Amino acid sequence: MTHVxxxxxxxxxxxxxxxxxxxxxxxxxxxxxxxxxxxxxxxxAGVLLWVLAAIGLALGxxxxxxxHDRLRQASxxxxxxxxxGAVVVYPTQEFTADRLWVSGLPALGALVTAVVAWxxxxxxxxxx
Numbered sequence: 001m002t003h004v005x006x007x008x009x010x011x012x013x014x015x016x017x018x019x020x021x022x023x024x025x026x027x028x029x030x031x032x033x034x035x036x037x038x039x040x041x042x043x044x045a046g047v048l049l050w051v052l053a054a055i056g057l058a059l060g061x062x063x064x065x066x067x068h069d070r071l072r073q074a075s076x077x078x079x080x081x082x083x084x085g086a087v088v089v090y091p092t093q094e095f096t097a098d099r100l101w102v103s104g105l106p107a108l109g110a111l112v113t114a115v116v117a118w119x120x121x122x123x124x125x126x127x128x
Contacts, residue, residue, distance in 0.1 A: 012067045015075055018116045019060030022082075022109030027053035029101055045089040045102055052085045052106055056113075075117035082110035 026049055033046030059078050063071050086107035093099040 012063050012071060012120070015071065015113070015116050015120055016060045016063035018113050019056045019063065019075070019078075022113055023053045023056030023060060026056065026105050026109060029105055033102070041092040045092040048085055048089055049102070049106065052082050055081065056109065072117050072120045075113060075120075079110045079114035079117065082106045082113070086110065 030046045030049035030053055033042045033049065037043050037046065055078055059074060062068075063075070068074075083106075086103040089106075090099055090103040093102050
């Protein structure tokens with residue numbers, strides 16, 4: 001029989017839901033950039049944001065469905081990737097408001113998920 005510490009489960013649930021919550025608005029912005037944009041830079045930014053949102057959704061689902069010892073490291077790596085993506089899409093936008101939506105949302109999501117992952121226990125306690 002396997003027993004997973006309830007603190008690890010709670011933290012994993014919080015981290016998974018945080019990833020899903022951060023991915024939804026990024027996916028919405030990506031969709032808007034892809035569907036209504038008339039500039040190729042905007043469409044490129046939309047594709048990159050879609051990739052980031054897909055990574056966040058997949059990671060959130062993985063964290064929620066299977067408590068794993070490496071979820072903290074995977075989450076921190078994905079947060080770093082999201083931050084890099086935010087920096088990459090920043091210069092593609094012409095106006096300040098657009099820059100805030102297009103790069104601010106993934107940057108904020110990266111920071112929030114990194115904080116939640118950092119506060120997660122380093123190892124889940126599993127006994128057999």
